[in-house]
Amino acid sequence: MPTLILVRHGQSQWNLENRFTGWWDVDLTEKGIVEAIAAGVLLAQKALLPEVAFTSVQLRAIKTLHLALEACGRLWIPETKDWRLNERHYGGLTGLNKAETAEKHGEEQVHLWRRSFDVPPPDLDPGSQFDLGKDPRYAGIAIPRTESLKLTIERVLPYWESDIRPVLASGKTVLISAHGNSLRALVKHLSGISDAEIAELEIPTGEPIVYDFDNAMTPGERHYLRDR
Numbered sequence: 191m192p193t194l195i196l197v198r199h200g201q202s203q204w205n206l207e208n209r210f211t212g213w214w215d216v217d218l219t220e221k222g223i224v225e226a227i228a229a230g231v232l233l234a235q236k237a238l239l240p241e242v243a244f245t246s247v248q249l250r251a252i253k254t255l256h257l258a259l260e261a262c263g264r265l266w267i268p269e270t271k272d273w274r275l276n277e278r279h280y281g282g283l284t285g286l287n288k289a290e291t292a293e294k295h296g297e298e299q300v301h302l303w304r305r306s307f308d309v310p311p312p313d314l315d316p317g318s319q320f321d322l323g324k325d326p327r328y329a330g331i332a333i334p335r336t337e338s339l340k341l342t343i344e345r346v347l348p349y350w351e352s353d354i355r356p357v358l359a360s361g362k363t364v365l366i367s368a369h370g371n372s373l374r375a376l377v378k379h380l381s382g383i384s385d386a387e388i389a390e391l392e393i394p395t396g397e398p399i400v401y402d403f404d405n406a407m408t409p410g411e412r413h414y415l416r417d418r
Contacts, residue, residue, distance in 0.1 A: 191361070191403060191404060192359060192361055192363070192402075192403040192407070193238065193364070193400065193402050193403070194363075194366070194380075194400070194409070195364065195365040195399070195415070196366050196368070196373050196376065196393075196398070196400075196401075197229050197255075197396065197398050197399070198254075198368065198393045198394065198396065198397070199218070199222065199248075199253070199368070199369060199395060200218050200222030200223060200224070200225035200229075200253075200395050201218065201219045201222035201225060201395050201396070202216045202217065202218055203217055203218075205222070205395065206219050208288045209286060209288065210280040210284055210286050211280065212278060212279045212280030212281070212283075212284050213276055213277060213279045213280075213284070213320075213333070214284050214285065214320050215248055215250075217249055217250065217253070218249075218250055218254065222254070222395065222396070223257060226253065226255075226258050226261075227258070227260075227261045228261075228396060229254070229261070229396050230257060230258035230259060230261025231261050231262070232398060232415055232416060233258065233261075233262040233365075233398065233415070234262040236415055238363065238400070238415065239263075239264055240262075240264055240267060240364065241264075241362045241363045242267060242363075242364050242365070243259065243267055243268070243269040243270070243364070243365045243366070243367065244269065244271075244272065244275060244353070244354055244365070244366045245270075245272075245368060246271065246272065246273065246275040246277070246367075246369065246372065247272065247273050247276065247327045248276055248369070250369075251275070251368050251369060252271065252367070254367045254396070255269065258365075258367065259365075270353070272349060273327070273331060274346060274348075274349040275346065275372050276368075276369065276372060277369035277372060278338075278339060278341075278342040278370075278371035278372070279335070279336055279337040279342075280336070280337075281312055281313050281337070282311055282312035282313055282314050282315065282336065283303065284314060284318075284320040285320055288300065288304075305389040305390075306339070307338065307340050307385040307389065308338045308339070308340040310336040310337055310338040310341065311336050312336065313336045314335045314336060316335075339374065339375065339378075339388065340385075342375050343378065343379070346376060347375065347379055350376060358407070359407050370392075370393045373393045374393055377393070377399070377412060378391075380401055380412065381409075397414055398414070398416075399412055399413070399415070400413055400414070
């Protein structure tokens with residue numbers, strides 16, 4: 191039966207520094223590298239070996255994918271990188287320390303920006319040091335200036351339907367290495383989580399989440415691979 195594996199990238203440098211990251215490209219920490227390798231070791235231990243992989247165009251997700259695949263002996267499988275699996279764009283919050291931002295704007299407002307379904311952070315200013323307009327990986331793409339989870343879903347789900355789901359429907363075991371919010375978008379869809387309840391869902395770093403599908407491509411309950 192088709193099986194989907196979701197892995198949020200290992201701890202990044204800005205995760206460690208408690209900064210809003212979004213589309214800005216940061217590397218894994220040493221802990222993040224360990225988490226990514228551990229995810230691959232767990233895949234091997236559970237004999238759940240991916241056959242096709244998808245990831246974003248961001249370094250932390252790509253590295254996590256490669257480290258995990260190497261650890262389970264599957265570095266050779268086909269992989270596709272696409273910006274639509276990128277993290278949610280945090281707009282004008284990009285690069286800011288989360289605790290300091292909460293002190294400035296209030297915890298309630300920052301929680302609304304971070305966890306609400308349809309309230310985006312302030313726009314990123316044009317010409318900001320975090321403006322990606324000249325980044326070659328986004329050539330020809332209308333880079334958002336900010337995104338809510340709702341807006342993130344609006345780019346993730348069409349890609350899921352057009353590119354990932356058909357591969358899964360062919361009976362493959364598919365691994366997606368992505369980000370907290372792009373994976374929240376998928377989990378919301380697959381598990382039927384409401385707009386209100388999705389605010390409480392946290393996707394941990396480096397912990398494989400598994401969905402088993404039946405022949406009608408109906409997903410079963412999600413579970414952590416470690417509990418399988």
